[in-house]
Amino acid sequence: MNCLHCHKYIDHLHNTSHVLVRDLSIFGRLVYLKVPRRKYYCNDCGRYPTQVGSPLKTV
Template sequence: MNWHLDRLLKLPNMTVVKVQEIEGLIFLSLESLKEGIICPHCGNYTEDVHQTREVLVRDLSICSRGVYLKVPRRQFICSECGRYTTEGLEEMVFKRHHTERYEEYVYGRVVATTVKQVSREEQLKEDEIQAIFDAVSEEKNQKNWQPVKHIGLDEISTAKGQKNTEQW
């Protein structure tokens, strides 16, 4: 456990167990501090790990070096209901290989520059940069629209000299 790196990363319930530098990139191996999870199907607490897969997740750069997190994705089996559940990870979007803060960073960079320039600087494909931009943009543009209660009809056209006065 590296207390300083844990504090810098700000990933709750995760700790850094190994740091590697390979070809100018930094790889941080993480480990979960939680023993188990609550089954979303039946509400039972389980610590029975069925399998663990390591997922490589891109994070913000440190000292101009790309940072990748080696994150364990644990799948639990519930002893009560027998169903499988994959552990959710805070600060990481499920099935996307970037942290939320990295996606926000890329979005801000694309707004200020171009997809091509960000792609070159971050050493990612243009399609991947565009997909990140589109996903964050969609999340930012979601509105909480309220249901319509009243609809007003526009009667300006008759006031402007329109002679069509047919009844609807």
């Protein structure tokens, strides 16, 4: 991805965390969306821009 701050290309992945987002499905069941959040490290500006991926549905 590209750095959000200085727009240089980064391929150094720092870590990946997951965020659980509560969601209601169409059947009224409680559904959690697992959203991956990748944290990168930018060598150029020394910051940690994060990239939020597409949610994975877990029941």
